[in-house]
Amino acid sequence: MFYLKLTLLTKSRCRAEMRKAAAGGDEEAPLQNGSSGRRRAEPQPVEGDDRNSSPGGLQDEYDDNDLGRRREIRSKYRDLINSVQQNREDMLSPSNNRLTEVLDEADKLFQDVRQAREAVLDAHLLVVTTDLGKEKASQLISEGSAFDSTVFAEHLLSFMGLNRLEDEDDEPPNGGAGDGYLPKDAWHRLARRAECCFRTAPSFHYMMGSFYAEPPPPKQRLERQKKAPSKEAKRIMPTQLKKMEESQEEATEKEVERILGHLKSYYQEDPSTPISYYEFVIDPNSFSRTVENIFHTSFLIRDGLARLYLDEDDKLPYIEQVEEVEEEARSSVSRKQCLVSISQKTWRELIEVFEIKEAIIQPPETQNE
Amino acid sequence: MTERKRLSNSQISSQSKRPSSSFVAQEEDEDAMLTQPSTSQVQKGLEKLSPAQVDQKTAEVVQYILVKDQKKVPIRRADLVKNIVKDYRTVYPEIIKRASRIFEQVFGLKLVEIDPKNHLYILVNNLDTPPSNPSPVEHPSNPKTGLLFVILGVIFMKGGVVRDKLVWNILKKLRVDSGLKHDEFGDVRKLVTDEFVRQRYLEYNRVAHTEPVEYEFRWGQRADMEVSKAKILEFMAELHDQDPRSWTQQYKEANPTHTSSQASSSSHR
Numbered sequence A: 001m002f003y004l005k006l007t008l009l010t011k012s013r014c015r016a017e018m019r020k021a022a023a024g025g026d027e028e029a030p031l032q033n034g035s036s037g038r039r040r041a042e043p044q045p046v047e048g049d050d051r052n053s054s055p056g057g058l059q060d061e062y063d064d065n066d067l068g069r070r071r072e073i074r075s076k077y078r079d080l081i082n083s084v085q086q087n088r089e090d091m092l093s094p095s096n097n098r099l100t101e102v103l104d105e106a107d108k109l110f111q112d113v114r115q116a117r118e119a120v121l122d123a124h125l126l127v128v129t130t131d132l133g134k135e136k137a138s139q140l141i142s143e144g145s146a147f148d149s150t151v152f153a154e155h156l157l158s159f160m161g162l163n164r165l166e167d168e169d170d171e172p173p174n175g176g177a178g179d180g181y182l183p184k185d186a187w188h189r190l191a192r193r194a195e196c197c198f199r200t201a202p203s204f205h206y207m208m209g210s211f212y213a214e215p216p217p218p219k220q221r222l223e224r225q226k227k228a229p230s231k232e233a234k235r236i237m238p239t240q241l242k243k244m245e246e247s248q249e250e251a252t253e254k255e256v257e258r259i260l261g262h263l264k265s266y267y268q269e270d271p272s273t274p275i276s277y278y279e280f281v282i283d284p285n286s287f288s289r290t291v292e293n294i295f296h297t298s299f300l301i302r303d304g305l306a307r308l309y310l311d312e313d314d315k316l317p318y319i320e321q322v323e324e325v326e327e328e329a330r331s332s333v334s335r336k337q338c339l340v341s342i343s344q345k346t347w348r349e350l351i352e353v354f355e356i357k358e359a360i361i362q363p364p365e366t367q368n369e
Numbered sequence B: 001m002t003e004r005k006r007l008s009n010s011q012i013s014s015q016s017k018r019p020s021s022s023f024v025a026q027e028e029d030e031d032a033m034l035t036q037p038s039t040s041q042v043q044k045g046l047e048k049l050s051p052a053q054v055d056q057k058t059a060e061v062v063q064y065i066l067v068k069d070q071k072k073v074p075i076r077r078a079d080l081v082k083n084i085v086k087d088y089r090t091v092y093p094e095i096i097k098r099a100s101r102i103f104e105q106v107f108g109l110k111l112v113e114i115d116p117k118n119h120l121y122i123l124v125n126n127l128d129t130p131p132s133n134p135s136p137v138e139h140p141s142n143p144k145t146g147l148l149f150v151i152l153g154v155i156f157m158k159g160g161v162v163r164d165k166l167v168w169n170i171l172k173k174l175r176v177d178s179g180l181k182h183d184e185f186g187d188v189r190k191l192v193t194d195e196f197v198r199q200r201y202l203e204y205n206r207v208a209h210t211e212p213v214e215y216e217f218r219w220g221q222r223a224d225m226e227v228s229k230a231k232i233l234e235f236m237a238e239l240h241d242q243d244p245r246s247w248t249q250q251y252k253e254a255n256p257t258h259t260s261s262q263a264s265s266s267s268h269r
Helices: A002-031 A035-041 A043-052 A055-059 A064-086 A088-092 A098-111 A114-137 A151-157 A185-199 A217-267 A277-281 A289-303 A327-330 A344-356 A364-368 B004-017 B022-030 B037-046 B051-071 B076-107 B142-155 B165-173 B188-198 B220-226 B227-240 B248-254
Strands: A308-311 A316-319 B108-114 B120-125 B203-208 B214-221
Touching: A035 A289, A043 B051, A064 A088, A064 A098, A064 A114, A088 A098, A088 A114, A098 A114, A098 B037, A151 A185, A151 B165, A185 B142, A185 B227, A217 A289, A277 A289, A277 A316, A277 A344, A289 A308, A289 A344, A289 B220, A364 B227, B022 B051, B037 B076, B051 B076, B051 B120, B076 B120, B108 B220, B142 B165, B142 B188, B142 B214, B142 B227, B142 B248, B165 B188, B188 B203, B227 B248
Parallel strands: none
Antiparallel strands: A308 A316, B108 B120, B203 B214
């Protein structure tokens, strides 16, 4: 008993669903004056018969043949739905009658529909065809003169000042969009004429504009940028200096030897006349080289290869080459130390006084030449 | 001053007719969720505030709306209340009423609520535009107006709804390709489906049951307020060198007061 009640319940629910599906299709129908309205009237009595039949009779339909048939019906419905969706553009054309054919086929299919699943598909097909039918009907709305969008576009192009090229070759320069080209102000021209159709509120803007807040940020950026390179530069410096110092030491020795060479050659020319210290070291062309010369000469004196003394008469310093003396004699000679300083002013004065025209100690570059 | 007194009198008199004002507010207000003050509450609120305060708040609201309208995106009442009105929300209806009056009398603009449900406002020009005469003041024209005219015009002439494909086709004929970047308009698709829609010039809706997805365009709420169908039809007629009456359907829609002598069956087919 309980099992019978359960099956009865499921059957009634199925029937209710079918009724719902049919009702859903019905609501779409009044919108259309087309064939769908007619078609709804037919299946109703068919369903009614099912309802009146005894509950027991429905149980007989649950066999394999029916399942196959139902699958077939569903597949056909899906095909119809797809054909409407895929060929929409074609079916829209006024000359095309495929829509009516689809509805006729759906009518025939519906005869065999018993279960909710197929009814749902039928309802879906109805919705799709109704939609298409509505669009077809809307195409017929234009009473009086029709509105053609292509013609409209042509008129617009003329209004916007399209320059149609006549003498050039046949190929349209716009890749198929048509020949000719629009002037730069084409859309402005159209906008001017179309403005009067709009009652737009003018946009509100302050007459004097607003203040800028820009200057501060760039200044900060500039400062940061300046700081960064200097730090890097400092880092580079120490390494370079180290290298220079090493080379400088060698250079100093070379320089000293070179100056010794100058001294010797000068003495060879004129052994009796001592050289005025200032005349020897001063380079009238370069103060810095003068200082270097003094520096290098001091090494000569330190090593005992030259001698600096003050003349008794004129109290001026003279430099003298020292002959190769025995080591004992060298060490016994009392060493005196003195500081030599020179300033640019003094340097110029010395040049004037001693009338030094050229340097005795040639600068290293010219020597190499 | 007298006007204000008259207003308050009418409010009091209307109040006395009704048993309970709080219930009335709910009836009047479409959105029962939002607490919109009743007339009695507004009255009480106004009594607590000085006239100068209310005027100041009104001026702030006017300025806010003017600046917000620059982008032509509708102003939300919620934003207005949250940012400007704040504590004065009890007298909000009064403030809005005064603001509307200022817009009309001082600026020649109209404050319109285009969406009564979501409470969106726009500003529309209240002055009658001179017929086809170019404005005496030289102002730069906005090419977007031209583009809008094309789209709105097509929609109107085609009965109020068009498929997006149609719009893209027409634009393409006018050398505006929605897939390419345009010299004047840039990303055309975005301009049309996003900016114009946000500004409520257009409505862009998905069409149900289409595979692949298709959309349709309609006039937006701002277009309904701002754009004159009669003037569009006039320009159309000029372009096509036809009489505007030759499009009977559209003519009737654009001039609803005129009953054309051709008493044609309108929508029955």
